[in-house]
Amino acid sequence: MTTLFKKQTVVPITELEQSMLCQSDGNLRTKTLQEEFQSGVRWQKIPTRYMKISPGDLDKEIAYCKDKLKDRLLILGHHYQRQEVIKYADVTGDSYKLSKIASMESNKKWIVFCGVHFMAETADLLTGRKQNVILPNMTAGCSMADMAQFQDVSDAWTDLGTILNSDSLIPVTYMNSTASIKSICGKNNGIVCTSSNAEKAFEWSFNKGEKILFLPDQHLGRNTGLKIGIKDHEMVVWDPNMIMGGLSKKEIMSSKLILWKGHCSVHTRFTEDQIKNSRINDPEVNVIVHPECTREVVDASDYNGSTEYIIETINNADSNTTWAVGTEINLVKRLAENNPDKKVYCLDSMVCPCSTMYRIHPAYLLWVLEGLIAGFLINKIEVSDHDRKYSRIAVDRMLNL
Ligand code: SF4
Secondary structure (H helix, E strand, O other), X not given: OOOOOOOOOOOOHHHHHHHHOOEOOOOOOOOOHHHHHOOOOOOOOOOHHHHOOOHHHHHHHHHHHHHHHHHHEEEEEEOOOOHHHHXXXXXXEOHHHHHHHHHHOOOOOEEEEEOOHHHHHHHHHHOOOOOEEEOOOOOOOOHHHHOOOHHHHHHHHHHHHOOOOHHHEEEEEEOOOOXXXXXXXXXOOOEEEOOOOHHHHHHHHHHHOOEEEEEOOHHHHHHHHHHOOOOHHHEEEEXXXXXXXXXXXXXXXXXXXXXXXXXXXXXXXOOHHHHHHHHHHOOOOEEEEOOOOOHHHHHHOOEEOOHHHHHHHHHOOOOOOEEEEEOOHHHHHHHHHHOOXXXXXXXXXXXXXXXXXXXXXXXXXXXXXXXXXXXXXXXXXXXXXXXXXXHHHHHHHHHOO
């Protein structure tokens, strides 16, 4: 169905909250949930008792619950989680690594995913029916995933089908998308990718078709397209708020890569000027960034790659080297702590944690763990049978790359 009217642009609440959390003093210390709510955030409601528990008491109570549930519980912690949460993780990693680990731990009945919603969905896809995936705070979404809504992507797919032969267009979605978007890809000969295998996924797609629709991160899509030799003029951006994505028939016909207009509000904060300044301050600095950064930032850096790549590169670097890092602040701080023989700092002097990852306050973790002890399954993530079937197809294609 062709969109007839220009829609009103909606800025996800997660985007607005992102700027509210930025601080200049670098103090990321966890406060009581009540104090954190006072900064104006809109997080999931939780019983009042949890609002006032001090960080010290939360620490003791979580440790007690973890011990009680230990044989049946697996806590997964994404690298971007705050320190007061990641310390309880049985395993840490990026979204893909954590989901794979969840799929291998079939004896664990409860998998508490300290990350964001699409990650818990992916873990649910990859785990058995008898396992339960729990997200401690249901409002922990991802602003990038929120930028590709199911109806908008369905409409775009239909619109593009009026111009292109649908067999020639392969939908590719980044792991950072909802199960319903992954399902669209699975149903239409498409695939899922991560930032570490995006190039392979693009090559796989061009063996099957002539064009790619890449969702939802335009920057990862553009950076990957450039790496495999796609020219600037062969890439166009589809704006879901415009009629026909804001593109002419000619632009769509002559493109090879159609990029969804989405972005990560954390990684697009990094700029070329920050890189220039770090090089002025230290000509020997190594600049390493995530490919969700803009093309200009990736071009100006020395290294770029996935979260796991960034960690490995810095961990394996020579002593006395200096690293300016363009990724989420909690990970950068941990890298600095784990590499005392190197100088590691964030490219951005403002401290801006990912606002949605930040929603996993320890009080939410305690709430779901106490629920399990009392026999309640709070915040279970369950992908529908339809989306499970088709998104699994797209994920399996990636696993077979
Ligand atoms: S860092 Fe960016 S892509 Fe990752 S969860 Fe946060 S908003 Fe989403």
